Amino acid sequence: MVTGWHAANLRRASLLALVAVALVASFAVDLATGPAMLPIRAVLLVLTGQSTDPMLVAIVQQLRLPIALMAVVVGATLGITGMVMQTILNNPLASSYTLGISAGAGFGAALAIVLGASFGLSDDTAVPLAAFMFAALACGMVGGVGRLRGATPELLVLAGIACLFLFQALLSLLQFVASPEALQQIVFWLFGSLQRSTLSKTIVVAGVLALVLPVLFADAWALTALQLGDERARSLGVRVDRLRLRAFVVVSLLTGAAVAFVGTIGFVGLVAPHIARMLVGEDQRHAMPAAALIGALLLSAASVASKAIVPGTVFPIGIVTALIGVPFFAWLVLRRGGAT
Amino acid sequence: MRLEASNVSVRFGTQYAVANVDLVAEPGEILAILGPNGSGKSTLLRALAGVQRHAGRIGWAGRQTDIGYMPQDSASRAVLTAFEVVLLGRMRSLGLRVAAEDLAAAEAAMTEIGVIGLAHRRIGTLSGGQRQLVFIAQVLAGNPRALLLDEPTSALDIAHQLGVLALLRDISRKRGLTTIAVLHDLNAAARFADRLALLRDGRLVGLGLPADMLTAQHLAQVFDVEVAIDAGSDGHPSVLPLRAVVR
Numbered sequence: 413m414v415t416g417w418h419a420a421n422l423r424r425a426s427l428l429a430l431v432a433v434a435l436v437a438s439f440a441v442d443l444a445t446g447p448a449m450l451p452i453r454a455v456l457l458v459l460t461g462q463s464t465d466p467m468l469v470a471i472v473q474q475l476r477l478p479i480a481l482m483a484v485v486v487g488a489t490l491g492i493t494g495m496v497m498q499t500i501l502n503n504p505l506a507s508s509y510t511l512g513i514s515a516g517a518g519f520g521a522a523l524a525i526v527l528g529a530s531f532g533l534s535d536d537t538a539v540p541l542a543a544f545m546f547a548a549l550a551c552g553m554v555g556g557v558g559r560l561r562g563a564t565p566e567l568l569v570l571a572g573i574a575c576l577f578l579f580q581a582l583l584s585l586l587q588f589v590a591s592p593e594a595l596q597q598i599v600f601w602l603f604g605s606l607q608r609s610t611l612s613k614t615i616v617v618a619g620v621l622a623l624v625l626p627v628l629f630a631d632a633w634a635l636t637a638l639q640l641g642d643e644r645a646r647s648l649g650v651r652v653d654r655l656r657l658r659a660f661v662v663v664s665l666l667t668g669a670a671v672a673f674v675g676t677i678g679f680v681g682l683v684a685p686h687i688a689r690m691l692v693g694e695d696q697r698h699a700m701p702a703a704a705l706i707g708a709l710l711l712s713a714a715s716v717a718s719k720a721i722v723p724g725t726v727f728p729i730g731i732v733t734a735l736i737g738v739p740f741f742a743w744l745v746l747r748r749g750g751a752t
Numbered sequence: 753m754r755l756e757a758s759n760v761s762v763r764f765g766t767q768y769a770v771a772n773v774d775l776v777a778e779p780g781e782i783l784a785i786l787g788p789n790g791s792g793k794s795t796l797l798r799a800l801a802g803v804q805r806h807a808g809r810i811g812w813a814g815r816q817t818d819i820g821y822m823p824q825d826s827a828s829r830a831v832l833t834a835f836e837v838v839l840l841g842r843m844r845s846l847g848l849r850v851a852a853e854d855l856a857a858a859e860a861a862m863t864e865i866g867v868i869g870l871a872h873r874r875i876g877t878l879s880g881g882q883r884q885l886v887f888i889a890q891v892l893a894g895n896p897r898a899l900l901l902d903e904p905t906s907a908l909d910i911a912h913q914l915g916v917l918a919l920l921r922d923i924s925r926k927r928g929l930t931t932i933a934v935l936h937d938l939n940a941a942a943r944f945a946d947r948l949a950l951l952r953d954g955r956l957v958g959l960g961l962p963a964d965m966l967t968a969q970h971l972a973q974v975f976d977v978e979v980a981i982d983a984g985s986d987g988h989p990s991v992l993p994l995r996a997v998v999r
Contacts, residue, residue: 640830640840644826647801647821693833
């Protein structure tokens with residue numbers, strides 16, 4: 413029987429390896445394609461240090477590489493946060509949207525855009541910083557309610573939806589009073605885009621992810637037990653309310669860090685956990701890395717698609733993830749008979 | 753692991769679900785808690801398991817982690833195999849790499865309960881009875897010194913009920929476990945338990961040997977039911993319900 417357990421784990425590891433190979437392939441294609449229509453050979457020469465053409469080096473190293481890396485890092489972040497959110501809220505529809513975290517970030521970004529450089533910071537710094545701060549504020553509001561009244565999934569979802577409506581209303585107000593230029597910038601941010609990625613921004617998001625992963629993995633078995641319901645988890649020694657609040661705060665901050673730089677990218681955080689469950693089940697030691705890898709693959713593939721729809725044009729990636737992802741997800745769920 | 757509970761109360765708002773209950777249970781002993789719906793049986797068990805806030809004193813002669821508590825059966829949508837569910841019974845020792853000792857304990861518990869054949873089935877695809885057996889295996893996998901079971905056989909057919917209760921009795925005796933189970937079946941309780949605790953409206957109405965507790969007077973007082981009692985040639989009384997008594 414133990415042999416069967418090991419065989420099942422080997423099968424899961426093989427599936428994850430396949431996803432990882434697909435991710436590497438998608439990353440390579442993402443690097444090799446773009447509006448500049450560079451030949452693949454030229455890209456390879458730059459990557460291997462054999463080309464010194466400043467134009468080529470700038471396109472590949474300062475534009476394509478940060479975008480391709482950011483797609484992987486943010487996709488992984490959205491995948492893993494979606495998985496944890498769905499687990500702690502016992503809700504297959506949960507994602508960073510559900511609890512108003514993304515709405516908080518959206519309002520923060522819009523506020524920074526409308527106020528402009530009034531705090532002496534450049535747009536490039538002020539917008540992500542404000543987005544992260546307001547994502548953290550949304551997290552603090554929802555988490556505070558959970559701490560005061562008990563962190564049940566129902567209460568957190570209700571507090572999150574209230575938070576969502578609050579920040580959406582405030583965002584609408586800002587859009588109403590914003591200048592046409594600022595409004596255009598806000599709308600573009602809300603679409604979600606990887607185009608402003610830089611290596612340093614990617615490193616920040618990757619750093620937050622690296623800091624948070626050990627915390628989440630330390631709770632892997634407790635999160636797995638939570639799938640059986642609160643009472644059974646308690647019977648197994650899990651301090652359910654504390655676990656839920658801890659995981660919520662951790663993934664909210666992680667989400668805040670990711671959306672701060674790229675805007676609100678929907679769908680990946682919702683669908684990656686579902687695909688991960690289909691592939692490896694809900695043992696969180698496998699499910700969290702699976703959701704991260706699948707999230708990374710989805711966003712990387714969406715990044716490729718965003719350049720391929722109309723050659724020479726890069727579509728905002730948030731639009732692409734929804735347009736391509738939703739029919740794909742519907743097909744996946746219908747094929748499985750809704751077994752997720 | 754001896755239990756000594758005194759003056760235990762649990763209040764929801766202004767309503768007492770459990771009121772001033774005193775209870776002692778010894779290692780190797782099996783105590784069944786009986787009572788009508790809403791009498792506070794599960795709440796008392798949850799308080800004894802340490803997962804329900806309460807007033808009064810609940811003293812176990814051991815660590816909280818030595819208590820194996822199995823809540824009432826409920827369906828699960830978790831995408832976990834039965835083996836993974838049983839393995840969770842070892843949660844206190846599980847790491848990211850699962851030790852051979854934990855795998856062996858889960859396998860032994862499933863074999864003991866007779867559900868090893870279900871090991872790789874998803875928990876959501878099992879019948880209620882199979883699921884209940886898997887959760888019994890889960891609680892045993894943790895090698896507890898006290899077993900607190902909330903209606904452990906409610907979803908089982910009669911043969912499995914008898915088999916599982918006999919098995920739990922053997923395990924309790926062999927390992928010297930203090931076992932407290934909420935049961936609905938009075939006759940099963942009479943055969944399974946050493947002593948019975950009768951609850952009504954959160955209060956302990958009686959605590960003693962099955963023959964002393966399963967009397968027409970006690971059962972009318974606790975369950976509002978008129979019964980015929982057969983003392984039984986094997987020392988276990990049998991209860992035949994006749995009619996409900998309208999108060």
